[in-house]
Amino acid sequence: MAARFILGWMQILKDVPLSDYSTMRLGGVANYLTKINDRDEISEVLTWANNRQLPILVIGGGSNIVWRDEGFSGLVIVNHISGYDLKSFDETTASLTIGGGENWDQVVEQTVKAGYYTLAPLSLIPGTAGAAPVQNIGAYGSQLSDALSDLEAYDLHKNKFVTFLGSECDFGYRTSRFKSTDKNRFLITKITVQLDKNSPKKEEMYHSLNSYLTENDIQTRTPQVIRDAVVNIRNSKLPDPKTVANCGSFFANPIITTSELKRILDAYPDLASWHSKFIWELPNEMVKIAAGALLEHAGYKDFHDPITGMATWSKQALVLVNEHAKNTADLLIFKQKIIDTIQQKYHITLEQEPELLP
Ligand SMILES: Cc1cc2nc3c(=O)[nH]c(=O)nc-3n(C[C@H](O)[C@H](O)[C@H](O)COP(=O)(O)OP(=O)(O)OC[C@H]3O[C@@H](n4cnc5c(N)ncnc54)[C@H](O)[C@@H]3O)c2cc1C
Incomplete structure (x- = not known):
């Protein structure tokens, strides 16, 4: 004890x-x-x-x-720093400052109840508001950096509070200065996001969200409808960390060149149709590909490893689950086995998303 x-x-x-x-x-x-x-x-x-x-x-x-x-x-x-401070600018827009220890999904729920669309696609992401900028949380075509105007942090090196504008956070895909150059330097105490009640255009909405709404014959697009759709999709695919030990997606989606993509598709023409969405086009002849599809294609969906006690989730291969692992060494063995398979088969090196501490 x-x-x-x-x-x-x-x-x-x-x-x-x-x-x-x-x-x-x-x-x-x-x-x-x-x-x-x-x-x-x-x-x-x-x-x-x-x-x-x-x-x-x-x-x-x-x-x-x-x-x-x-x-x-x-x-x-x-x-565990709490606090909400909502300042409306006009009938449709507002600014919300949130204590870093607030539960992120409760923040999203509050903003959706107040009629704001902005954070609805980021529903049900576990964790705190203060951690959200660290890896620039994202889902369903949105990411925190789209909404974050500024944040307050305590500089552990200089022992003083500092403020960063969103543009100063070096945000990228699942990354920021707090995960790279300034790792472990700042304690994020509060964040401020800009909220909007104007609905996004149908064509701006993420493809799987649009498909879900169309398939379920849902015509209205209120913030609550979007949140409910995201919650339903996520619940159907992802395990609840309260009952199943996991850290969400264990690997980031690889970003590769279009020529690397061509090499993979030449070798495995079925890969592109293997998943609902395999390729996201990016500028400069780069693409992001679904790591989950690679794992699934390599036979790692719903894969249970009796030696390490680790598994991949039945509905999303990208989620590694601790069924009865004895220690972190077991997880690291299992992780490496997957990385080696993907490397050998597709010549792609998977990057781990959750941070190994210390
Ligand atoms: C089932 C599941 C689904 C998930 N889905 C998604 C998803 O869709 N999209 C996504 O982006 N992520 C997702 N995640 C990952 C995770 O929810 C996010 O990264 C979240 O922001 C982590 O918050 P946390 O409070 O748990 O941070 P922690 O895990 O406690 O910490 C994460 C990192 O942030 C640092 N940190 C934490 N708080 C602070 C602070 N106040 N100041 C400075 N540094 C800090 C820590 O040192 C660590 O480096 C998922 C996780 C799970 C388990």
């Missing part, structure tokens, strides 16, 4: 099993862990850690991280 230290109003826990702080439910032990509920608590916690020369890791809901078996000899800070 974890011991407790009291620091001001905060509790710092000792020897904490990190498997409780990742939806993959694997990993070793953290020397210390604390939850912060208010931005004013940050400097006090940091002073405590600095006095002991402890390294720091900031997390939210643990839905995009995998802890190593070695654990973490430092202090884990779990962001």
Whole structure:
């Protein structure tokens, strides 16, 4: 059982099993862990850690991280900073500032109830608002960077609060400065998004969302209709991390040149029709291809590995599931087996999406 230290109003826990702080439910032990509920608590916690020369890791809901078996000899800070501040500009647009520890899907739900379309495609993505900019969360043709105007973060190197405009976050496909050049430097305390009640045009809507609405004969396109459609599609394809240990898509969709694509399709002409959508065209003769289709084509859909206790999800091969793995080493063996197969078969190197910590 974890011991407790009291620091001001905060509790710092000792020897904490990190498997409780990742939806993959694997990993070793953290020397210390604390939850912060208010931005004013940050400097006090940091002073405590600095006095002991402890390294720091900031997390939210643990839905995009995998802890190593070695654990973490430092202090884990779990962001629970709450708060909503909605400022309407006019009848159709508004700006919403959200505490970094707020549950992302509850944020989306609130904005949809208030009649705003903007975040509806990002429904049901697990995790916190503060983590959303880190990998620039995205789904159904939308990504956070489309809506984020600015964010507040605490600079752990300079010990002060800073503000970044969206344009300063170096957003890309599932990435940002917080995942690359400034990894582990900032604790994101709040984010501000711009909301719009104007409905997107039918042709601007993501193909699978449009198909779902057409197939179900749904004519209206209210924000709630879009949210319900996204929730239904996601529930039909993805496991709920509350009941099935997983971190969502385990590999990012590869971005390759059109000539590499041609080489793959020449070798496997059936691949393009294997999945509902296999290719997304990008500028400069580049394409993004569905990693899930590669895994499925290679025989990894609903694949259960008795040796490692890991599996791929029955309805989406891209989701790796911990059925009865003993430790993170098992997951890493299973992951490597998939990477090697895809490399050998299609000459594509898959990139892991959830972060391996520390
Ligand atoms: C079933 C399932 C489906 C998913 N679907 C999608 C999807 O459709 N699209 C998508 O983009 N992602 C998806 N994900 C991944 C995940 O939900 C997102 O990456 C989410 O933003 C992670 O939030 P979190 O609070 O759990 O972050 P954590 O997993 O706790 O942390 C993720 C990273 O962010 C850092 N971090 C966390 N909070 C902060 C903070 N306040 N300040 C600075 N750094 C911080 C951590 O150090 C870590 O590097 C899915 C995951 C699951 C389990």
